[in-house]
Amino acid sequence: MSRGNKEPLSDRVARAAEAVLAEQHYVSVADLFCGLGWLDASLLEQWRRGQVGSLEEVTRSGLPRIKEAMTHVRAWALAKGLSPSETAYVAQTPRRQPLRFSRSNDPQLEELFRTHWVSPALSEKKRERVAAKASRVPELVAILPTRDGWSCHRCGGTGDFLMMEDGGPACLSCVGLGDLVFLPAGNALLSRRAKAKSKRHAVVVRFSRTRGRYERQGLLVEPQVLAELGKDTA
Numbered sequence: 001m002s003r004g005n006k007e008p009l010s011d012r013v014a015r016a017a018e019a020v021l022a023e024q025h026y027v028s029v030a031d032l033f034c035g036l037g038w039l040d041a042s043l044l045e046q047w048r049r050g051q052v053g054s055l056e057e058v059t060r061s062g063l064p065r066i067k068e069a070m071t072h073v074r075a076w077a078l079a080k081g082l083s084p085s086e087t088a089y090v091a092q093t094p095r096r097q098p099l100r101f102s103r104s105n106d107p108q109l110e111e112l113f114r115t116h117w118v119s120p121a122l123s124e125k126k127r128e129r130v131a132a133k134a135s136r137v138p139e140l141v142a143i144l145p146t147r148d149g150w151s152c153h154r155c156g157g158t159g160d161f162l163m164m165e166d167g168g169p170a171c172l173s174c175v176g177l178g179d180l181v182f183l184p185a186g187n188a189l190l191s192r193r194a195k196a197k198s199k200r201h202a203v204v205v206r207f208s209r210t211r212g213r214y215e216r217q218g219l220l221v222e223p224q225v226l227a228e229l230g231k232d233t234a
Contacts, residue, residue: 013072025119050091054100077117140202180220
């Protein structure tokens with residue numbers, strides 16, 4: 001146990017895991033770390049967008065402590081009869097590159113990180129739905145910059161929107177989405193229809209300094225889709 005918290009880590013893990021399980025019927029390592037206070041939700045989102053090399057880098061605990069917590073959650077899950085389900089994690093970028101959990105990218109450690117523990121109380125169909133939802137490929141995310149003057153790390157250009165890559169910010173043209181047009185948030189029905197009809201789309205977010213998080217601003221969709229829906233609503 002740590003000097004600042006005399007409660008055994010096993011008890012803290014069990015309590016945090018119980019809360020996560022009650023909310024979503026499965027427990028992931030990332031959600032557990034948030035529950036333990038080791039990981040901020042904003043940093044978790046940055047990792048999911050491919051802006052962080054590995055989840056370990058933004059977790060407020062060293063690797064030995066992380067491994068200990070993963071041992072405890074596995075023991076807790078097996079004692080409760082939860083079912084392990086390995087889940088693929090890919091970044092919210094056009095390349096859909098696999099996300100790394102550990103700095104070392106050790107295969108055995110990565111597998112432990114990717115394992116979700118699913119509630120035995122769910123029916124087989126519900127377990128399949130939970131697993132499918134957890135494994136769903138995340139939507140692409142484009143960022144509306146808070147300031148001008150940014151440069152694409154590929155071409156040196158700029159634009160109204162950017163996507164984060166390993167090398168830095170990239171313009172929409174370089175990531176193959178330069179033809180998409182912006183649909184501001186505000187009309188929920190139009191947004192749902194445009195998203196459903198557009199073969200390619202991206203969620204647009206902007207960082208709020210006052211709230212300390214990214215907030216949704218709208219969608220990028222194919223121009224022909226927006227034109228067709230505009231005729232339908234005219």
